[in-house]
Amino acid sequence: MSKILIAGAGGTPSENVIKSLLECAKNEIIIGMGSEASDLMLSQASKKYVIPYAIDARYKEKLVNLLDIEKPDLVHFQNDIEILEASKIRNDILATGTKLYMPSHEVIENCVDKGKSAIIWAQEGIKIPKTFNIHTEADLKKAFDLLGDSDGQIWLRANVGGGGRGALPTNDYEFAKKWIDRFKGWGEFTGAELLTERTVTWLSIWYEGELVVAQTRRRKAWNLGNRTLSGVTGVTKIGETYSSDQVDQIAQDAIFSIDKKPHGIYGVDMTYDKNNIPNPTEINISRFFTTVLFFTKAGLNMPKIFKDIALYNEFPCLDKKINPLPDGLLWLRGMDCEPLLTTENAISDSLIEL
Incomplete structure (x- = not known):
């Protein structure tokens, strides 16, 4: 019987994948791993392993060790940062005999970083909100000057991360500056024209x-x-x-x-x-x-x-x-x-x- 290892087990994004897999007729064994013990306790996976966060220096060693112990046939990740870090060590994962089903590392990098995606789309002529990477205070002022709507508002957000991380609609330059300071986000934020809520x-x-x-x-x-x-x-x-x-x-x-x-x-x-x-x-x-x-x-x-x-x-x-x-x-x-x-x-x- 095949084994599938799901990362981020217990968290809603991964649990909805696990619940979907548990409805399958082939009855694969679903193993969960994650970095939050309290989340893992909520998982419907048959086994649950605690491993370090993907940005932890021990992540690669612990993940490969887990793959060697359980020998899953497939591993799947449900978090942008972990996807990026796992992609960097994909050869080590594949060497254990575990399959991956993901695009190239370059594609993952270009998608996880929203700023890189925006640059590519603009070059390809795809209609996107006008966007600037915010590296300096001058960049932020330029964003307000060129992107502000009729009320002077722009949309700020972090380049990497989900859940609306760092998202802020504002027409206040000083507040925007403090917002980026709060996230230590210079060089990691974009400013864009404000779209609708749909x-x-x-x-x-x-x-x-x-x-x-x-x-x-x-x-x-x-x-x-x-x-x-x-x-x-x-x-x-x-x-x-x-x-x-x-x-x-x-x-x-x-x-x-x-x-x-x-x-x-x-x-x-x-x-x-x-x-x-x-x-x-x-x-x-x-x-x-x-x-x-x-x-x-x-x-x-x-x-x-x-x-x-x-x-x-x-x-x-x-x-x-x-x-x-x-x-x-x-x-x-x-x-x-x-x-x-x-x-x-x-x-x-x-x-x-x-």
Whole structure:
């Protein structure tokens, strides 16, 4: 029986992958590893290993030791920083006999660093929010001068990290300067023109340059968005299946501009501008987005497709490669509540409005 090792076990992004894999008929053994003991205690993995954080000098030794002990057939990572660090030692991982299903290291670097992605997209003529890398106070002033909207606002964010790390909409130069100081972020932040609040994600799996499957989800609300300055938390409250030819094309253009032969998982995040054009803002590379269980419960188990290709060279038989799920399915999420798969009509029929 095959073994699959999932990093970040216990955390929601990884647990939704684990839950999806546990629904598979082949009953692979799922092993979890992570750096937070309290998270690991919540995991549904059959075994749980505590290892150092990926940026710890001991990470490589401990990971290789774990691979030698358990001999998993496949290892998968669900965090940008760990993906980047694991990619650097991919030859050591492969030497243990464990498989990886990820793109080249160069592609991972260009996607994990949002500033690098933006430069490539701009060079390729893809419509993105005008963006500057902020290395100095002069760069920050230039960003305000050239990117400010009618209210003088720009969008600041950290180049690396998810969950809206460092995100801030502001028209106040002094506050922006203090914000970057607080994160020690000079050289690690970008300033961009402010887009709308409407976002969409195109999650896809590729194999040696060929698209296997892609499904679009738009976000209708963030959880705890009112607790942040940016309104963004990276924690989707309401997701909805959605399809758009325009989104399909822009997502593929964004991917091919960075990787001429895509291989693995590519999740293109897009935000609509004021002309109703979705602008790519990042590619979540080599990982599923947090709410991937949404698609699994709706009938499209993308972690299953991923592991079947990686382990058995088995590909899905789909009527449609792009957006096989119907539009309008909703995924409702809240703290300490089981998520709910539903529709707008079902909500209307279930609730009593006074």
